[in-house]
Structure formats: structure tokens, C-alpha cells
């Protein structure tokens with residue numbers, strides 16, 4: 001399967017094309033729109049989320065609620081684009097000028113400087129419009145299709161927020177407990193910690209500052225054998241890490257115990273193997289469900305670290321690209337914390353990687369072929 005996205009933050013629309021999805025996968029637009037609404041949720045989001053109420057349109061590849069086997073095209077219209085046009089035409093409001101204005105006071109932590117140099121631009125807006133995390137809306141819509149594909153095989157994906165700024169929730173939760181995270185304000189399962197994190201977000205906002213955090217994504221029900229130890233490019237952990245690092249603002253990915261593996265001994269890390277009525281299993285799951293780049297049948301556990309949002313209302317020191325004079329970085333409306341959204345986006349990205357790994361191994365023109373092949377596996 002192949003996913004391509006296009007679209008700028010304040011352009012007309014975001015679009016996605018997904019190739020290689022088998023025929024007869026049921027697609028429910030309401031489910032896609034529920035995921036999109038979740039991506040816009042979360043304490044600490046900026047004003048843009050009030051303007052956009054993302055709804056996906058299916059342009060091709062689906063008829064009567066089922067895929068045809070042809071490329072699927074999805075689209076989300078940017079409401080802010082129309083706002084810009086309206087404001088510009090009546091000339092009464094300078095909001096449009098804000099959205100359309102050029103950015104030359106380069107923002108640290110953004111693609112601005114690297115982008116203007118690489119693409120020989122004098123206005124960083126020509127770079128930032130695509131680099132913006134607005135693009136993740138269409139990845140979430142596409143991710144919903146991959147999730148449906150995995151769900152048809154009994155594979156479930158869920159996640160929650162473990163850390164925001166200095167608030168840490170280190171409790172271990174079951175997969176069923178994690179499912180409740182989406183009903184909370186911040187994606188955190190511990191109410192007390194969530195309230196504390198809200199206070200911290202408020203204090204940071206007051207100070208013109210921002211926060212990041214850590215999310216955990218879990219996958220239940222994926223059989224062993226997906227990904228491969230035979231070539232490095234096929235390794236499932238490598239593919240997950242690469243894809244997840246492709247999400248804006250993600251600066252670290254760990255699988256299972258991750259970095260903590262390096263800080264303890266082999267006895268405290270490796271999962272002993274058992275055999276019983278249900279075949280092979282493990283005493284523990286410190287490997288996070290992947291060994292030798294291949295799923296081992298245990299839950300997949302992936303954690304992602306998100307850096308603090310780089311647009312600061314009390315801007316950092318920078319340089320104006322045109323004058324080369326010292327300046328304060330450009331700032332426009334922005335999130336203070338977007339960690340809840342990251343959890344939703346990460347689920348979509350994990351779904352894409354896993355759906356691809358399944359599709360490569362099992363092939364299939366139709367979903368019934370894929371399901372039959374999956375059910376034959378041990």
C-alpha cells in the first residue's frame with residue numbers, strides 16, 4: 001500500500017491518495033470524522049482548531065461503503081482558506097494579512113531557516129505552509145482506512161499520554177484501560193496528573209511558553225511474523241521508528257523498554273519464552289512485541305517524545321532573513337501543547353506501517369483473501 005499526501009496549511013485543501021487497499025474493505029466516513037475530531041481535541045490547542053471542524057470527503061476508490069481495489073482519494077477542505085479569501089475581498093479585517101503575511105523573522109525550532117536556504121526562498125511561508133502539522137489531519141483520515149484494514153484481522157491500536165512537561169504517569173495500564181484515554185481532556189489516564197498538567201500548560205501559556213510530552217501507542221492482536229530480520233529495510237521496529245519520526249515535532253521513539261534497556265542487565269531485559277495450550281508466549285513484554293525486526297505476537301509498545309511547540313508568544317531571538325538584522329521570531333496563533341493530537345496522529349502512522357507489513361506478507365485482491373490468509377497463520 002502507498003500513501004501520498006498533498007496540501008499546505010492555509011491552502012485550499014489537504015488530499016491523500018492510498019494505493020493498494022484490497023476490495024471489499026468497509027469504509028465508514030463517520031469513523032474517519034470521529035478520528036479527525038479527536039485530532040483537534042486536547043487542552044492547550046490554539047485558535048485554529050476553532051476555525052477548522054475537519055470533515056473528510058471520499059473522492060474515489062469507495063462505492064456503497066466498500067473499497068473497490070482502486071486508489072482511494074480523500075480530501076479535507078481548509079476552512080481557513082475561505083476565511084482568508086473573504087477577509088481579503090472585503091478588505092476590512094487584517095486577519096487575512098496575518099495569515100498571508102510573509103515570514104522573514106525565522107522561527108527557531110521550525111523548518112524556516114533550513115527551508116529558505118534549501119529552496120532558495122526569501123519568504124519562509126513558502127516552506128512553513130507545507131512543514132506545518134496541519135498536514136497530519138489528512139494522515140489521520142488515511143490512517144482510519146489502515147485501521148479498518150487491521151481491524152478486519154482483529155488487530156487493535158490504542159494509546160495514551162504518559163508525560164506532559166514535568167508531569168509523568170509511570171503506571172502500567174492494560175490495553176482495555178488505555179482505550180478510555182480518548183474520553184479525557186488531555187489523553188492522560190490519571191485524573192490528578194491530568195489536572196496538574198493543565199495547570200502547567202496554563203502557567204506556560206501565561207509566560208509565552210509551550211510544552212511537549214510523551215505518548216505510548218499499543219497494538220493488540222498482531223500475530224508473529226510481520227516485518228523481517230532478513231534485510232534492515234524490512235525491520236518492523238526500524239519502519240515504525242522512521243515513520244513516527246516523520247511526524248512533526250517528534251524527537252524520539254522507543255520500542256518496549258527502549259533506552260532503559262541500555263541501563264540494566266540482560267536478565268532484567270529479555271522476555272523468557274513459555275509454551276502452553278495457546279502456543280508460545282512470554283513471561284514479560286519488555287521487547288515491546290518486536291524481536292529481530294519482526295512481530296513476536298505480544299502487544300507492540302511504542303513511545304514517542306514530542307518537543308515543546310516551537311512558536312513562542314514571547315518570541316526567541318533570531319535573524320531577519322532579508323536584512324540579516326537581529327530580530328524577535330515571528331509568532332502567530334499557535335498551540336501551547338498538542339500532545340493529545342500527537343497520540344491520535346501516531347495511531348494513524350502506526351496503522352499505516354502495520355497495514356503495509358501485513359499487505360506485503362499476505363497480498364490479496366480482496367479482504368476475504370487477506371482474512372483467510374491471516375487466519376491460517378499460527
Ligand SMILES: Cc1cc2nc3c(=O)[nH]c(=O)nc-3n(C[C@H](O)[C@H](O)[C@H](O)COP(=O)(O)O)c2cc1C
Pocket residue numbers: 046109110111131132133136247248249250307309310311312333334335336338341342345
Ligand atoms: C499535532 C501537532 C500540532 C502542532 N502545532 C503547532 C503549533 O500550533 N505551532 C507550532 O509552532 N508548531 C506546532 N507543531 C510543531 C511543528 O509542526 C514542528 O515542530 C515543525 O514543523 C518543525 O518540525 P520538527 O519539529 O519535526 O523539526 C505541531 C506539531 C504537531 C504534531
